[in-house]
Amino acid sequence: MFTININQECGCFKRSEFENNKSFASKDDALLQAQLMVRHMNTNFCQKHEFKLSENGDQFSIATSSRPQTSGGCCGGGHCS
Numbered sequence: 552m553f554t555i556n557i558n559q560e561c562g563c564f565k566r567s568e569f570e571n572n573k574s575f576a577s578k579d580d581a582l583l584q585a586q587l588m589v590r591h592m593n594t595n596f597c598q599k600h601e602f603k604l605s606e607n608g609d610q611f612s613i614a615t616s617s618r619p620q621t622s623g624g625c626c627g628g629g630h631c632s
Contacts, residue, residue: 552609553581555588559615563596578609585611 552574557564560571569588575581585604592602592613603614 552576553578553611554609555581555585555611555613557613557615561596561600561615563600564592564615567592567596581611582606585613589613 553576554572554574557569557571564571569592573584575584589602589604592600596602598618600615601618603616605612605614
């Protein structure tokens, strides 16, 4: 079994339809789903965090880190300009 693990569930993740520690029989299926999740999370979540995928054996981990603060009081959501 291949598992996708989110190291820190932010509020956006908790409100999403994604599941933490979801398992797949196929490595290809797990990798594809993990890549789709990371792309969606980096594009559609609130932009407070950045998500990066790594692989360790049968585990695909998505790390959550804070995005750098932008200047001018903008939250970085792309709607201020």
